[in-house]
Amino acid sequence: MSVLVFADSAEGKFKKSAFEVVSYGKKVAEQIGSNVVALTINANNNEELYTYGADKVVTVSNDSISTFNANAYKSVIKQVADSEGSSVIIIDSSIDGLFVAPMVAVALGAGYASNVVALPSATSPFTVKRKAFSNKAFSNTVISTDNKVIGLAKNSYGIHENPVSGTTESFDASISEADLGVKSEKVEKVTGKITIADADIVVSAGRGLKGPENWGMIEELADVLGAATACSKPVSDLGWRPHGEHVGQTGKPVASNLYIAIGISGAIQHLAGINASKVKVVINTDPEAPFFKAADYGIVGDAFEVVPKLIEKLKAFKQA
Amino acid sequence: MKILVCISHVPDTTSKINFTENDTKFDTNGVQFVINPYDEFSLTRAMWFKEKQGASVTVVNVGNVSTEPTLRKALAIGADDAIRVNMDATDGLSVAKQLADVVKNGGYDLVLAGRESIDYNGGMVPGMLAALLDFNFVNGCVGMEVDGTSVSLSREIDGGNETLSTALPLVVAGQKGIVEEKDLRIPNMRGIMMARKKPLNVVEPIAVENSTSTESFEKPAPKGAVKLVDADNVDELINLLHNEAKVI
Numbered sequence: 001m002s003v004l005v006f007a008d009s010a011e012g013k014f015k016k017s018a019f020e021v022v023s024y025g026k027k028v029a030e031q032i033g034s035n036v037v038a039l040t041i042n043a044n045n046n047e048e049l050y051t052y053g054a055d056k057v058v059t060v061s062n063d064s065i066s067t068f069n070a071n072a073y074k075s076v077i078k079q080v081a082d083s084e085g086s087s088v089i090i091i092d093s094s095i096d097g098l099f100v101a102p103m104v105a106v107a108l109g110a111g112y113a114s115n116v117v118a119l120p121s122a123t124s125p126f127t128v129k130r131k132a133f134s135n136k137a138f139s140n141t142v143i144s145t146d147n148k149v150i151g152l153a154k155n156s157y158g159i160h161e162n163p164v165s166g167t168t169e170s171f172d173a174s175i176s177e178a179d180l181g182v183k184s185e186k187v188e189k190v191t192g193k194i195t196i197a198d199a200d201i202v203v204s205a206g207r208g209l210k211g212p213e214n215w216g217m218i219e220e221l222a223d224v225l226g227a228a229t230a231c232s233k234p235v236s237d238l239g240w241r242p243h244g245e246h247v248g249q250t251g252k253p254v255a256s257n258l259y260i261a262i263g264i265s266g267a268i269q270h271l272a273g274i275n276a277s278k279v280k281v282v283i284n285t286d287p288e289a290p291f292f293k294a295a296d297y298g299i300v301g302d303a304f305e306v307v308p309k310l311i312e313k314l315k316a317f318k319q320a
Numbered sequence: 321m322k323i324l325v326c327i328s329h330v331p332d333t334t335s336k337i338n339f340t341e342n343d344t345k346f347d348t349n350g351v352q353f354v355i356n357p358y359d360e361f362s363l364t365r366a367m368w369f370k371e372k373q374g375a376s377v378t379v380v381n382v383g384n385v386s387t388e389p390t391l392r393k394a395l396a397i398g399a400d401d402a403i404r405v406n407m408d409a410t411d412g413l414s415v416a417k418q419l420a421d422v423v424k425n426g427g428y429d430l431v432l433a434g435r436e437s438i439d440y441n442g443g444m445v446p447g448m449l450a451a452l453l454d455f456n457f458v459n460g461c462v463g464m465e466v467d468g469t470s471v472s473l474s475r476e477i478d479g480g481n482e483t484l485s486t487a488l489p490l491v492v493a494g495q496k497g498i499v500e501e502k503d504l505r506i507p508n509m510r511g512i513m514m515a516r517k518k519p520l521n522v523v524e525p526i527a528v529e530n531s532t533s534t535e536s537f538e539k540p541a542p543k544g545a546v547k548l549v550d551a552d553n554v555d556e557l558i559n560l561l562h563n564e565a566k567v568i
Contacts, residue, residue: 095478099459102447111413111531114442127535134438136337140535181456182486189480197478249333250357250496258567269333279565292546297560301551310554317558
């Protein structure tokens, strides 16, 4: 009854979440007195996972799933779980992870908890803490089935090195026509930009910026920090910024290490979406803006004066 | 095309979240319930298929009698009829099994739902339903067209969009983009009057065992007060972020 973690990759390269789920899986395996097996699909450098504690890496190479395909991935995860006798399956709660995990749960007759933020608080009954009510609360959830699927929330456990001398084995997964019932036709991605999901730092701006022509300094600040850019809902509704940048309850969730909100008042729906970020900074002219109650650090001031200064000082700091 | 739209009955996004009975139950006192926002986007897309392509639209909820006003609202928006499976929804897999039974009995070929509910945030029921039914499944859908049994969709991916093709029967979990916010409909008086006469059928649940249960809820630890930095002293902010918070 091993712990199976799915270590996701894109174009052969492991995503950051892959190292986090392996780190987490290693600890869960210790808790239940078992070993951890990492499954990779079309990934290179599989031995990278040994660093985070993967005792065994099972690799699947298959051209019919050269890009993510949820149903086919489910089929592969199920086959490897069966072959490894895995009873706990760990998948990240990214956009793709949330797509595939529910289907894995049904395939294995497993109970599933998504957006889990900590190690199991008990293993009998098996209890995990997960986000609920759009980040306004947590649910301590008992999974009562023999097989269990855990969806790990991004940046909740962290990446921890735990080097082992692991082994790698290739696995010949069979993928049927039915597994490929949903076909990818085209992928459009902004290239050369850090995505909100992958970013350690997110710089976000709201209506306080007064117009789309003023985003230059936001992008420059993001550039200096190596951050992703985001925006509030009104800004994307007004068409100042693309929908993909909208963060908040009905937009993208943010769970970065640092979230900088500029000219965003902090509506409850916005805060719900960004609450999982570790450190929050607000820059706003209005000292009564609700964001000041949610933030760790704040500057009451005009973004048009503060942000250029901040860029200048940060450039000096980065060079120092 | 027979469409089933899954509707979650959730606290309004501005609700204060509190718990009762030793933090085991959500405190509904003074809370206004609404159609789950993600479901509403999908319901609105279903109305488009009804009006432009002659689809029938049934809405379904797994819940107790308190969810009926939410189903009536969906009827007022324009769904033809409603089904309530008479069971408290506390476990995603159990809910998916109830819905799978409804889909089989009703012969639906397209099931629309939302990406997640804003209360339990499990984001699991649509995918589980598709797996139980052996239907195709697309999650996080931000655009969708149906031509006969062929379906073209787009979904949000990290940093962009992916275009997908598939076929009915299909389960789709939608979000903003499957319709735009301006396309959402507020029920008019005529819709509300008609909704009263539309069928709302209550069916008893099939026997299933829960796979998960909430032992307790908790709220995030209260946050310390914000540290204010003078607008003329951004060096201090950089210092705090570097030395104290250690995030830059």
